[in-house]
Amino acid sequence: MLQFDLWKKALIWLTCAVGLWLALPNAFYTRVEHHNDAVAAIELGGATPELEQQAGEWPNWMPSALVNLGLDLRGGAHLLAEVQVQDVYANRMQAMWPEIRDALRPERATIGTIRLQPSDSEEIRVRISQPEGMARALQVVRELARPIQTLTGAGSTDIEVRGEGDVLIVTLSEAEKLASDDRTVRQSLEIIRRRIDEVGTREPTIQRQGKDRILIQVPGIGSASELKEIIGTTAQLTFNPVVGRASDPDANPGVGNKIVPSLDEEGVYYTLESAAVVTGEELVDAQPAYDQNGRPAVNFRFNTSGARKFGDYTAENIGSPFAIVLDDEVISAPVIQSHIPGGSGIITGNFTVEESTHLAVLLRAGALPAGLEFLEERTIGPELGQDSIEAGRIATTVAFAAVLVFMALSYGLFGIFANIALLINVGLIFGLLSLIGATLTLPGIAGIVLTVGMAVDANVLVFERIREELKTSRGPARAIELGYEKALSAIVDANITTFITAVILFAMGSGPVRGFAITLGLGIMTSVFTAIYVTRLLIVTWYDRRRPKSIEV
Amino acid sequence: MRLKLVPQETSFDFFKRWKIWLGLSALLMVVAFGSFMLRGLNYGIDFRGGTTIRTESAQPVDVAAYREALGVLGMGDVVISEVFDPAFDDDQNVAMIRIQAQDDEEAVTAEMIAQVRTALQAVAPDIQFVSVESVGPKVSGELIQTAVLAVVLAIGAVLVYIWLRFEWQFALAAVVALVHDVILTIGIFSEVQIKFDLAIIAALLTIVGYSLNDTVVVFDRVRENLRKYKKKSLPEVLNLSINETLSRTVMTSVTTLLALVSLFVLGGDVIRGFVFAMIWGVIVGTYSSVFVASSILLYLGVKRDWSKPSSTSGNQFANVDA
Numbered sequence: 024m025l026q027f028d029l030w031k032k033a034l035i036w037l038t039c040a041v042g043l044w045l046a047l048p049n050a051f052y053t054r055v056e057h058h059n060d061a062v063a064a065i066e067l068g069g070a071t072p073e074l075e076q077q078a079g080e081w082p083n084w085m086p087s088a089l090v091n092l093g094l095d096l097r098g099g100a101h102l103l104a105e106v107q108v109q110d111v112y113a114n115r116m117q118a119m120w121p122e123i124r125d126a127l128r129p130e131r132a133t134i135g136t137i138r139l140q141p142s143d144s145e146e147i148r149v150r151i152s153q154p155e156g157m158a159r160a161l162q163v164v165r166e167l168a169r170p171i172q173t174l175t176g177a178g179s180t181d182i183e184v185r186g187e188g189d190v191l192i193v194t195l196s197e198a199e200k201l202a203s204d205d206r207t208v209r210q211s212l213e214i215i216r217r218r219i220d221e222v223g224t225r226e227p228t229i230q231r232q233g234k235d236r237i238l239i240q241v242p243g244i245g246s247a248s249e250l251k252e253i254i255g256t257t258a259q260l261t262f263n264p265v266v267g268r269a270s271d272p273d274a275n276p277g278v279g280n281k282i283v284p285s286l287d288e289e290g291v292y293y294t295l296e297s298a299a300v301v302t303g304e305e306l307v308d309a310q311p312a313y314d315q316n317g318r319p320a321v322n323f324r325f326n327t328s329g330a331r332k333f334g335d336y337t338a339e340n341i342g343s344p345f346a347i348v349l350d351d352e353v354i355s356a357p358v359i360q361s362h363i364p365g366g367s368g369i370i371t372g373n374f375t376v377e378e379s380t381h382l383a384v385l386l387r388a389g390a391l392p393a394g395l396e397f398l399e400e401r402t403i404g405p406e407l408g409q410d411s412i413e414a415g416r417i418a419t420t421v422a423f424a425a426v427l428v429f430m431a432l433s434y435g436l437f438g439i440f441a442n443i444a445l446l447i448n449v450g451l452i453f454g455l456l457s458l459i460g461a462t463l464t465l466p467g468i469a470g471i472v473l474t475v476g477m478a479v480d481a482n483v484l485v486f487e488r489i490r491e492e493l494k495t496s497r498g499p500a501r502a503i504e505l506g507y508e509k510a511l512s513a514i515v516d517a518n519i520t521t522f523i524t525a526v527i528l529f530a531m532g533s534g535p536v537r538g539f540a541i542t543l544g545l546g547i548m549t550s551v552f553t554a555i556y557v558t559r560l561l562i563v564t565w566y567d568r569r570r571p572k573s574i575e576v
Numbered sequence: 577m578r579l580k581l582v583p584q585e586t587s588f589d590f591f592k593r594w595k596i597w598l599g600l601s602a603l604l605m606v607v608a609f610g611s612f613m614l615r616g617l618n619y620g621i622d623f624r625g626g627t628t629i630r631t632e633s634a635q636p637v638d639v640a641a642y643r644e645a646l647g648v649l650g651m652g653d654v655v656i657s658e659v660f661d662p663a664f665d666d667d668q669n670v671a672m673i674r675i676q677a678q679d680d681e682e683a684v685t686a687e688m689i690a691q692v693r694t695a696l697q698a699v700a701p702d703i704q705f706v707s708v709e710s711v712g713p714k715v716s717g718e719l720i721q722t723a724v725l726a727v728v729l730a731i732g733a734v735l736v737y738i739w740l741r742f743e744w745q746f747a748l749a750a751v752v753a754l755v756h757d758v759i760l761t762i763g764i765f766s767e768v769q770i771k772f773d774l775a776i777i778a779a780l781l782t783i784v785g786y787s788l789n790d791t792v793v794v795f796d797r798v799r800e801n802l803r804k805y806k807k808k809s810l811p812e813v814l815n816l817s818i819n820e821t822l823s824r825t826v827m828t829s830v831t832t833l834l835a836l837v838s839l840f841v842l843g844g845d846v847i848r849g850f851v852f853a854m855i856w857g858v859i860v861g862t863y864s865s866v867f868v869a870s871s872i873l874l875y876l877g878v879k880r881d882w883s884k885p886s887s888t889s890g891n892q893f894a895n896v897d898a
Contacts, residue, residue: 095846103715247708248686401709407630407846414663414844421842422835429831432579465847466775472839473782473854476832477789480824483831484793487824490584513796516741520792521785523737524730528781531726536778543782575578 027560035556039447042549045086045454054080055087062087088457091226092242093464093538096412098405099242100250103398106211106235108204110393112195113144115203117297119167119182120147120279123193126163127151134160139278140190147193154189161186164193171198208235210392215239215254217388222253236398247400257350257394258385260303262333263295265344265356286352287373293353295346300336302390305329309386311379312369319379320371323386330366338362349382415468422472423449430479434486437576440561441482444553448478451549452542461545464538474546480517481554484510489576499574500566507559514551522547581830582823590818590866591811594874597867601756608763615766620773623720625677625713629692630659633700634667642671645695651688652676661845670706670845677713723777727758730784738788742795743879749872750791753864757787760860761853775850783857786832790825790865795873797821802878810877814870822866829862 027035048055058081061074081087094101120139127137127149135152142148151160161184168180181199185192195203212231219227219241228240244250266280269292276282276294285291305326312322325333336345337359346356347370354372374382427445430438452471456463489506496502525547528540566574621628631637637658646654653676664670678688689708696703711719731754739747758780765772797817805813833855840851 105714247710248689251686398712398715399710402705402707403709404704404706406632407706410663411844411846414842418839418842418844421838425834425838426831429579429834433581433827435578466778466850469839469843469847469850469854472835472843473832476835477786477828479831480789480828483824483827487821487827490823491820509800513793516738516792516796517789520734520737520788523733524781524785524788527726527730527733528778531722531729532774532778536774539775539778539782543785 027563032560035560038552039451039557042451042454043447045088045457046450046452048081048085048087049090049453049457051081052089055089057081059087059089086457088460090453090456091460091462092408092412093462093467094240094242094401094403094408095465096408096415096463097242098403098408099240100244100247101399101401101403102239102247102250102254103232103400104237104239104254104395105398106208106237107394107396108207108235109145111203111207112200115195116145116147116193119193121298122167123147123149123164126167127160130156130159130163141278145194149191149193150189151191152189157186157189157191160191164191171196171202204235207392208237211395212237214389214391218253218384221384221388237395243405245402247402251397251400252381254391255395255397256385257391258303258382258388259350259390260306260386261299261348262301262336263297263299263346263348264336264340265346266294266296268292269294283346283348283351283353285356286349286354293346293356295348295353299348300345301325301329301333303386304390305332306386306389309383311376311383314369314371318371319374319376320369321374321379321383321386322369323367325366327366330364333366333368334362334364338364411465415465419468419472419475422475426475426479430482434576436565437486437489437562440558440565441479441486441554443561444482444558445475445478447557448546448549448553449475451553452545455545455549456542461541462538463542466536466539467542470539470542470546474543474550477521478546478550478553481510481514481551482558484513484517485554485558486576493574493576499571502574503562503566507555511555514554518547518551580823582826584823586819586822587815588819588822590815590870591874594867594871598871598875601864601868604763605756605759608759608766611763612766615769617762617766617772618769620771621674621677621709621711621716622774623716623723623772625711625716627675627677627688627708627710629673629675629689629705630707631671631673631696631700631703632706633669633671633703635669635700635702637669637671638699639671641699642673642696645699646673646675646692649691649695651678659845661848663842663844677711677716719774723774726777727780727784730781731755731758734784734788738792738795742799745873745876745878746795746799749869749876750788750795752872753791753861753869754784754787756864756868757783757857757860761857764856765853770849770852773849775847776853779850779853779857782854783861786854786858787861787864790828790862791869793824794818794821794865794870798870798873798878811874814874818866818870825862825866829858832858 057077058079061077061080065074065078124137124139127134131137133153134156138150138152140148140150149160151157164184168182168184171179171181179196179198181196181202183194183196208231212229215237216227216229219229219239226242228238230238232238239250239254241250266277269276269282270290272282272284272292274282274294279297280294281297282292282294285293305328306323307326308322308324310322312320314320324330341359341361344356344358347354354370357371370382423445427442430441430445432438434441449471452474455461485506488510489502492502492505492509493499496505522544525540525544529537529544532540639656639658642656643654646656655674657672659670659672661670673692675688675692689705693703693705731751734754735747735751738750761780761783765776794817797820798814801808801813801817801820805816808816836851836855836858840848840855843851
C-alpha cells in the first residue's frame with residue numbers, strides 16, 4: 024500500500040515535469056512575448072533581421088504559450104454592447120415590398136388596385152380596392168413565405184400574412200425574428216472583429232454574450248471612447264435616387280420615400296426613395312484618396328453585381344441627382360454626368376484626411392447590420408495595471424514565503440516535503456493556465472494566493488492524521504499508510520465542495536470574477552494532485568531510503 | 577522542536593455552553609441583518625450603475641475642492657473619496673470619484689468624461705484619469721440578480737452534495753453555518769460601508785467554499801467516530817471529533833490567513849475590499865464550523881447506526897455488539 028508502482032511514479036513525475044515545462048515561459052514573460060510577437064509578424068509580413076533577432080530571444084523548441092494578462096493587469100478598454108436587433112426588421116420589410124408588389128400585380132383582376140399604406144416600420148400594409156379578393160391576395164403573398172432553416176424554427180416560415188378588411192398586413196414571424204436576431208448578432212460580431220483587426224491592436228477579445236450582447240476587450244488601447252469610435256458607427260452606406268430637396272424634416276415625403284438630412288449643410292434635407300440602388304454590402308474595396316481638387320475623398324469599387332446595378336442605373340438616369348447616404352445622412356448628392364460602367368467611384372465631401380481614412384476603414388470592414396448600444400464600459404490605464412501586477416507579485420511572494428516557513432516550522436521534514444509539493448503546485452497552476460490560454464486577472468492572483476493557503480490543507484489533514492496514528496499504530500510505515508488512507512475522504516469531500524462553488528462562480532460570473540473562478544478551480548485540482556501523489560511519493564521515497572525506526576511529524 | 581499552535585491532546589468542552597454560542601451567533605445575525613436593513617450596503621457601480629473614475633495627481637487630493645468643481649456640472653449624486661496605500665509614491669495622490677447613473681444614458685458619454693476632466697483640471701492641472709468604469713442601469717440590475725442567484729445556487733448545490741455524502745442533519749447544519757457566515761459578512765460590509773461590488777460576491781462564494789471545507793472535515797471525523805464509539809453520547813462524540821481535528825483546523829486557518837494578510841497589506845488598494853471579505857470569512861467560517869455547525873448537529877441529533885444502509889431501520893440496539 025505504501026509502495027508506488029514504477030509506472031505510477033513515472034507518471035507522477037512526468038505530469039509534474041510537463042506542467043512545469045509549460046509554466047516555464049511565464050518566468051520570462053517579456054522575452055517570450057517579444058518572441059511570439061516577432062514570430063507572428065514574420066508569418067504575416069516576412070522576416071526582417073530585427074524581427075529575426077527578437078524571435079531569437081526565446082528558442083523555438085521551447086513552449087511559448089503564455090498566461091494572458093487580463094485588462095485589469097495590462098490596461099485597456101472593455102465594452103459591453105447590445106445589438107439593436109430590431110433595427111433589422113424594418114429593412115427586411117422594406118426590402119419585401121417590391122416582391123409583394125410583383126406577386127400581386129398579375130392578380131389585379133380579382134383584387135383590384137394595390138396601394139402601399141404608411142405603417143410602422145415593422146410591417147407592410149397593402150390596401151386592395153376589392154376586399155372580396157382578399158383570400159386570393161393572402162394566398163398569393165403567403166406563397167412568398169420561405170421556410171426557416173434553423174433548429175428552433177423548424178416547420179415555420181419567415182413571414183406572417185393576415186388580412187384586416189381591405190388591408191393586407193405582412194409581418195415577420197416570431198421564429199424569423201429569432202433567426203434574424205441571431206444572424207444580426209453574428210454579423211455584428213464579425214464586422215466588429217474586422218474593424219478592430221483593421222486598426223491592428225493585439226489580442227482583442229470579442230465574444231458574444233447571451234442573446235444579443237457582444238463583449239469587446241482590447242488591451243493596450245488608450246480609452247473606451249477611442250474604441251467606441253472604431254466600432255460604434257454603423258457605417259451603413261447606400262446609394263439612393265433623389266426625389267427632391269426639402270427644407271422641412273417633418274414634411275410628408277410620400278409613400279416609399281424618406282427625408283434624410285445632409286451631413287455637412289445645416290438645415291438642408293433631401294427626399295430620397297427608400298429603396299437603395301446599391302448598398303455598401305456590395306463594396307469590395309474602399310481606399311482613402313483625393314479628388315481632382317486635392318481634397319480628401321474615398322475611392323470605392325463594387326463587386327460584379329453591384330457594378331452592374333450601378334452601371335445600369337447611371338446609364339438610365341443621366342442628368343438626375345443621386346445621393347450617397349451614410350447612416351441616414353447624405354454625404355453628397357452629385358448629378359450623374361455620364362454612364363459609370365466600371366463599378367468604381369469616388370465619394371467626396373467635407374472630409375479631413377483622418378475622416379476619409381476612417382471612413383475607408385469602416386467601408387472596407389463592412390457595415391454593422393444594426394446599431395449598438397453600450398451598456399458597460401471600462402478603461403484601465405496601463406500604469407494602474409502595472410501597479411497591480413507589482414503589488415500582486417510582492418504579495419504573492421511574501422504569502423508564499425510565510426506559508427513555507429510556517430509549514431517547515433510546524434512539520435519539520437514533512438513540512439519541507441509539503442513545501443516542495445506546494446512549489447510544484449503553483450508551477451502546475453501556471454502551466455495549466457498557459458495550456459488552456461486562460462486569462463489571469465487581479466482576483467485571479469488572489470485566487471492563487473488563496474490556493475497557496477489552502478493547498479497545504481490537504482497535507483495538513485494527512486500529517487495531523489499521521490501524528491494521531493503514530494500514537495496507536497505499529498510503526499511509522501503503518502502510520503503513514505493509515506494517515507493517507509483515513510484522511511482521503513475528508514480531503515475529497517472538502518475539495519469537491521469548494522470545487523462546486525468554483526464551478527458556479529465560473530458559470531455565473533464574468534470578467535475578473537471568472538478569472539478568479541478559473542485559478543481557484545485549477546488550484547483545487549492541482550493541490551489535490553500534489554497533496555495525494557507528490558507529497559506522498561516524496562515521503563515514501565524518503566522512507567524507503569532511510570528506513571527510520573521512528574518518525575516525527 | 578516543532579511549532580505547535582495547538583497542544584497534542586486537547587479536551588476542551590465545546591458544548592458546555594452550546595446554547596450560549598448559538599444564542600450569540602443568532603444575536604450577531606440579527607445585528608448584521610438589522611445593519612443591512614438600516615444602513616444598507618455601499619453598492620459599487622456594478623450593482624447600482626454609474627461611473628467611477630480613479631484619478632491620480634502629484635498634488636494632494638482636496639476632496640472639498642473636487643466636490644465643488646464637480647457640483648456645478650449638475651450630475652446628481654457625486655461621491656469623492658481619497659485612496660491611501662502604503663505602496664503609493666509620495667507624489668501619487670489617488671482619489672475615487674463615483675457619479676450616479678445619468679438619466680437616459682446606458683453608459684457614460686465621452687462628453688461627460690471630458691467635462692469632468694476639464695472641471696478637475698481647474699483644481700489640479702496635472703490630474704490624470706487612471707481608470708474610468710461605467711455600468712449602465714440595465715446591466716447592473718442583471719448583475720444583482722445573477723449574484724444573488726450564484727450565492728443561492730452555491731449553497732443549494734452544497735446542501736445536496738453533503739446530503740448525499742452524509743445525512744440530512746449534516747447538510748442542514750452545514751448550510752445553517754454557511755448562511756450564518758454569509759449574513760455576518762454582509763453585516764460587516766454594511767456596518768463598515770466598504771464598497772460592495774461584483775468581486776465581493778466572488779469573495780462571498782469563496783467564503784462559502786472555505787467554511788464548508790472546514791465543516792466537512794469536522795463532520796467527516798464525526799461520522800468516523802460515530803461508527804467507532806457506538807456507546808458514547810452524541811455530545812461526547814462531537815466534542816472528541818472537534819478536539820481531534822482542532823490542530824488541523826487551526827493550522828489551515830493560520831496558513832490561509834498568513835497568505836491573505838500579506839495580500840491585504842501588500843496587494844494594493846484595488847483588491848483590498850475583496851481580501852478583507854475573505855479574511856473575515858475565514859475567521860467567521862472557522863468559528864461557525866466549530867460552534868455553529870456542530871451545535872446545530874447536536875440539536876438536530878443524528879442517526880447512530882452507520883453499519884447498515886439507511887433504508888433498513890433496525891432498533892437502536894441492533895448493532896451495539898457488532
